[in-house]
Amino acid sequence: MLNILIVGNGQCGNRILDAINREAFGKKSRFAKFYSQQKYKSNVQTIAINTAVNDLREMKFTKAKDRIHIPHLHGVGANRNVGKHVFDENKTHIMRQIEERGHFDVCFVMTSASGGTGSSFTPMLVKELKEKYDYPVYALVVLPFREEGTLYLQNAAFCLRDIRESGADGIILADNQYLKQMGGNVESAYNGINDMIARRILFLLDALDSEMMMVTDLGDFKTVMSGGAGLATIGFYEAESELPVRGAIQKALSPSGLLFSTDVYEEASRAMIIIRGDRERLSIDEISTEVEKLSSAVGHVFKGIIVRDGELPQVLAVLTLESASELESLYAIAVDAIKQERDKKDRVANVKEVDRAFSQIDGMDPSY
Amino acid sequence: MVRSYRLLVISACMVFFCLALAGNASATVELYNKTIEMGDGYQINNYVIDVTDVFSDANTASFYVYNNNNKVKEFLLSTGDSFEFDFEGDAKVKVTLLSVGSGTLPVARVSIVISNYKISDIYMNDIVDGGHKYATYSGTPNLKITKTVDKSEIGVGDLVRVTVTVENIGDDRAVDVIFQDPQQAKFVLYDTFVTHTGQTTVNVGESKTLFVYQLKATESGTYPLLPTTASFSNTASLKFPQASSNSPVVTVGASESLVSAELEFTTTLDKYTVNRNDDIQGTIKIKNNGDTPATAVTVSILVPDGLDFKGGSGIETISGTPTIYLESFGVQQEKEISFTLKAADVGTYTISSKISYLFNNGVDTQLQQVSSDSVTNSIYVTKGKYDYLFEQPLYMYAAPLIIIGAIAGWIFYRHKQYKF
Numbered sequence: 001m002l003n004i005l006i007v008g009n010g011q012c013g014n015r016i017l018d019a020i021n022r023e024a025f026g027k028k029s030r031f032a033k034f035y036s037q038q039k040y041k042s043n044v045q046t047i048a049i050n051t052a053v054n055d056l057r058e059m060k061f062t063k064a065k066d067r068i069h070i071p072h073l074h075g076v077g078a079n080r081n082v083g084k085h086v087f088d089e090n091k092t093h094i095m096r097q098i099e100e101r102g103h104f105d106v107c108f109v110m111t112s113a114s115g116g117t118g119s120s121f122t123p124m125l126v127k128e129l130k131e132k133y134d135y136p137v138y139a140l141v142v143l144p145f146r147e148e149g150t151l152y153l154q155n156a157a158f159c160l161r162d163i164r165e166s167g168a169d170g171i172i173l174a175d176n177q178y179l180k181q182m183g184g185n186v187e188s189a190y191n192g193i194n195d196m197i198a199r200r201i202l203f204l205l206d207a208l209d210s211e212m213m214m215v216t217d218l219g220d221f222k223t224v225m226s227g228g229a230g231l232a233t234i235g236f237y238e239a240e241s242e243l244p245v246r247g248a249i250q251k252a253l254s255p256s257g258l259l260f261s262t263d264v265y266e267e268a269s270r271a272m273i274i275i276r277g278d279r280e281r282l283s284i285d286e287i288s289t290e291v292e293k294l295s296s297a298v299g300h301v302f303k304g305i306i307v308r309d310g311e312l313p314q315v316l317a318v319l320t321l322e323s324a325s326e327l328e329s330l331y332a333i334a335v336d337a338i339k340q341e342r343d344k345k346d347r348v349a350n351v352k353e354v355d356r357a358f359s360q361i362d363g364m365d366p367s368y
Numbered sequence: 369m370v371r372s373y374r375l376l377v378i379s380a381c382m383v384f385f386c387l388a389l390a391g392n393a394s395a396t397v398e399l400y401n402k403t404i405e406m407g408d409g410y411q412i413n414n415y416v417i418d419v420t421d422v423f424s425d426a427n428t429a430s431f432y433v434y435n436n437n438n439k440v441k442e443f444l445l446s447t448g449d450s451f452e453f454d455f456e457g458d459a460k461v462k463v464t465l466l467s468v469g470s471g472t473l474p475v476a477r478v479s480i481v482i483s484n485y486k487i488s489d490i491y492m493n494d495i496v497d498g499g500h501k502y503a504t505y506s507g508t509p510n511l512k513i514t515k516t517v518d519k520s521e522i523g524v525g526d527l528v529r530v531t532v533t534v535e536n537i538g539d540d541r542a543v544d545v546i547f548q549d550p551q552q553a554k555f556v557l558y559d560t561f562v563t564h565t566g567q568t569t570v571n572v573g574e575s576k577t578l579f580v581y582q583l584k585a586t587e588s589g590t591y592p593l594l595p596t597t598a599s600f601s602n603t604a605s606l607k608f609p610q611a612s613s614n615s616p617v618v619t620v621g622a623s624e625s626l627v628s629a630e631l632e633f634t635t636t637l638d639k640y641t642v643n644r645n646d647d648i649q650g651t652i653k654i655k656n657n658g659d660t661p662a663t664a665v666t667v668s669i670l671v672p673d674g675l676d677f678k679g680g681s682g683i684e685t686i687s688g689t690p691t692i693y694l695e696s697f698g699v700q701q702e703k704e705i706s707f708t709l710k711a712a713d714v715g716t717y718t719i720s721s722k723i724s725y726l727f728n729n730g731v732d733t734q735l736q737q738v739s740s741d742s743v744t745n746s747i748y749v750t751k752g753k754y755d756y757l758f759e760q761p762l763y764m765y766a767a768p769l770i771i772i773g774a775i776a777g778w779i780f781y782r783h784k785q786y787k788f
């Protein structure tokens with residue numbers, strides 16, 4: 001049995017974590033926690049960290065003792081510098097909380113790249129974890145909607161770089177922009193995206209700790225994640241009606257199945273595919289054809305099959321990326337955003353010069 | 369002859385007149401003999417004699433006389449001279465300038481003499497600093513109190529509405545007014561719409577409604593209503609005789625024919641099908657539909673075995689029977705008496721009541737007695753809702769309770785666990 005730690009930083013991280021905890025109850029009802037037990041196969045510990053107490057309060061399926069409030073007014077207001085400072089001040093407190101949870105085999109840290117709290121806490125937390133422990137730490141990072149403004153884009157760019165430099169064993173990308181297809185208002189889009197992520201993570205955890213035939217394990221996952229440019233994403237498809245397993249694999253690798261926009265046959269460098277369902281429905285021939293198609297384009301593909309009686313085919317694909325054209329275009333906009341922000345700051349500095357003009361008459365009185 | 373007779377009559381009349389005057393009014397009285405500063409005045413009741421100028425060189429002084437702030441006379445006197453003017457009624461006031469003096473303010477020493485006046489009627493005589501302008505005049509408030517009734521002929525038990533208004537038709541404000549409206553014998557106060565207590569003020573020309581109430585005639589006859597009275601003073605705090613209203617007459621006609629008290633009884637229950645051990649609310653409604661009051665109204669409630677009488681307001685249990693006793697019950701009076709029963713045993717029941725009362729039919733001397741019975745609809749008492757519980761062994765209901773308790777405990781535990 002694996003010991004798994006999942007940390008959610010900032011509002012986005014908290015909410016995804018809560019979605020995972022809800023998904024683990026298996027039921028959609030908000031009262032599930034009263035009559036149901038979480039179905040984690042492994043020993044899963046979840047910790048939510050935030051500066052905004054309201055974000056923590058909104059969580060419904062995460063135990064109170066798992067929510068850590070770092071008091072700092074009402075969040076850090078998308079300012080990563082403030083966020084880093086606040087993390088530094090509370091580092092020992094946070095690390096002690098993690099220490100108390102015991103030993104882990106793997107850790108996932110979830111955050112948005114563009115806010116203040118999550119995006120600044122995550123790289124620093126990863127760094128601390130890596131220094132202190134020897135288990136792999138993966139970051140799941142949510143990229144902003146492109147139209148959310150220059151500050152968010154700038155934060156996203158720096159956050160990703162910081163996480164890369166923190167020693168994280170891999171970054172799993174989820175892109176709000178790309179998942180915008182969910183539609184609905186922002187709130188329901190967020191919930192939809194969070195559910196997608198939660199379902200994938202749970203499926204992954206389940207697969208890593210399975211003792212069934214042809215399994216993939218944590219070792220395989222580590223290998224996949226260490227390939228490519230340290231960036232990864234996850235694809236998933238769950239058949240809702242009778243569908244050949246080949247179709248399910250294709251859908252998992254298609255835009256509607258992925259968390260981040262990429263052409264897997266072009267940009268992926270390693271992959272892991274986990275297929276679950278009723279023995280009858282999992283045609284080894286179809287699976288082999290599809291996996292071979294992918295590995296001929298990508299390289300090594302780890303393959304796992306979990307047999308569950310009566311279940312329709314479900315496919316999860318973890319893909320590390322060699323290149324990410326989408327990320328490059330994000331950085332291109334981010335560079336513009338950073339320039340814009342700097343210009344704005346310069347303009348504000350000019351206003352300060354106007355103040356200096358006024359200050360010349362400080363202490364004087366007009367004479368007539 | 370005739371002439372001397374007339375002379376005699378005339379002189380006799382004059383003697384009589386003088387005597388009459390002497391008896392009624394005092395003779396001559398000097399009210400004042402001192403100095404008055406120029407500009408000041410001397411007030412006698414509503415008259416003010418102002419010393420307007422003192423010419424010490426010329427030994428003269430000039431005077432103005434005001435009545436109620438209206439100038440009525442002006443005259444100039446040399447020392448030793450007098451001037452006489454008309455005062456209230458036939459009275460006269462004579463002002464004599466005795467001397468003049470010059471000081472910081474010139475003064476006139478005067479003698480003021482009043483004649484032909486009843487001294488006790490002088491309510492005010494004194495120096496007025498600053499003259500007439502500063503005098504307080506005393507007028508006569510005149511309160512006209514009017515009592516009216518809406519009908520002057522009614523029958524016994526009928527209502528008459530009395531309205532009392534007041535109007536000040538005098539020339540001064542009435543203050544410290546206290547109205548008194550005496551109670552009216554042979555009538556009872558039925559309802560009050562407007563009433564009045566305490567002291568009040570009625571301004572000149574003001575009119576207001578003091579009392580509006582309804583009286584109920586209790587006996588036949590012709591009754592002048594007692595007048596409403598008012599005691600009051602004027603602004604100079606002078607008390608005036610009590611004012612009194614008119615006395616409208618109300619004739620109360622006797623009803624000649626036979627009268628009777630007709631009491632209507634209804635007993636209703638809030639439910640007629642109950643489970644054993646449930647309560648039943650009963651209501652006895654009594655109404656006098658007749659035209660004379662009933663007395664000694666007695667209602668005995670006969671509760672069958674299988675129902676228990678638990679109590680009720682105004683119900684006494686007399687030798688085992690719940691009984692209502694009302695000394696008297698007026699015309700059109702209505703009363704509701706409620707009581708509670710408990711269904712003790714399964715079965716079908718009715719509740720009967722024995723009712724009796726007396727009344728005076730207005731013709732016979734002895735009282736008439738009426739008695740009757742009344743029975744309610746059937747009451748069905750069925751097996752109690754939870755009766756079966758008592759037929760079950762303990763664990764049959766202990767088990768669900770324990771389960772519910774455990775679930776509640778678990779939910780509470782979970783709630784605590786997730787409450788941030």
Ligand SMILES: Nc1nc2c(ncn2[C@@H]2O[C@H](COP(=O)(O)OP(=O)(O)OP(=O)(O)O)[C@@H](O)[C@H]2O)c(=O)[nH]1
Pocket residue numbers: 009010011012013015016051052074075076077078079111112113114115116117118119142143144145148152176190191193194
């Ligand atoms: N997918 C998803 N994205 C979210 C959610 N909530 C916020 N975001 C995204 O996260 C970014 C903002 O970051 P937050 O996580 O709200 O910020 P924070 O870490 O709480 O930091 P501060 O509030 O600035 O202290 C924006 O790009 C949002 O689009 C969510 O529930 N789901």
Ligand SMILES: [Mg+2]
Pocket residue numbers: 010011052055075115117
């Ligand atoms: Mg926030």
